[in-house]
Amino acid sequence: MNNLLILVQDPAAWAALATLIAMEVVLGIDNLLFISILTNKLPAVHREKARRIGIGLALVMRLALLATVSTVVQMTEPAIAAFGRGFSWRDLILIAGGLFLVWKSTKEIHHHIAPEPEGSHGAQGGGKVPAGFTAAIAQILVLDLVFSVDSIITAVGMTEHIPIMFAAVIVAVAVMLFAAAPLANFINRNPTIVMLALGFLLVIGMTLIADGFGTHVPKGYIYGAMAFSALVEGLNMLSRRARAKRELSE
DSSP states (O other): OHHHHHHHTOHHHHHHHHHHHHHHHHHHHHHHHHHHHHHTTSOHHHHHHHHHHHHHHHHHHHHHHHHTHHHHHHTTSEEEEETTEEEEHHHHHHHHHHHHHHHHHHHHHHHHHSOOOTTOOGGGOGGGHHHHHHHHHHHHHHHHHHHHHHHHHHHHHHOSOHHHHHHHHHHHHHHHHHHHHHHHHHHHHOHHHHHHHHHHHHHHHHHHHHHHTTOOOOHHHHHHHHHHHHHHHHHHHHHHHHHHHHHHHO
């Protein structure tokens, strides 16, 4: 209790908390994009439930990893050797998660480009709903694990105070929960945003694989490119709306 009071009165602790919250929110964008794209494929009545379960699982997983933070730190130690170098459990998780993200993003891009076969009802088929819902949650769980391990290890490197990590994770996940529905609805209303988001996830997947093999790509470059692409797409959307209004008025 005394330690908590000392932390509350320490300006450095508040600065560390603000930094960690910002980092967790930024890292959560990847997870949120994946959850939004995946749940938008479900029938409308199941989407909100799937998003809440997915984000809830992310919170549970990150808090569980924080509770065993000493074990998580050991995950950076070499576990196996291959290709002339040692791989830690963190590396293996990042590589597996990156491969999964690349596969899933590529599959979704193909799904949006290629026409559906005749007689295919997708997520709207009544008999397919439970299986689709379960599969979506399972895939969200896989990515939750990957992003959770990465974010917690990064948090451990930024501060040694566990209460600060807990507070940052809870606040960041609350922000994700608040932003999930508006983001998913925005993506659903703008089909071109779906392709842009899938492109982002493809790049993130490749980044995870590179990181797992020991080639660190600064996150600032990735998020800077994402922000620039989003800005350009936003300008394209404004241009299309202005053109549509002119055509309507004519």
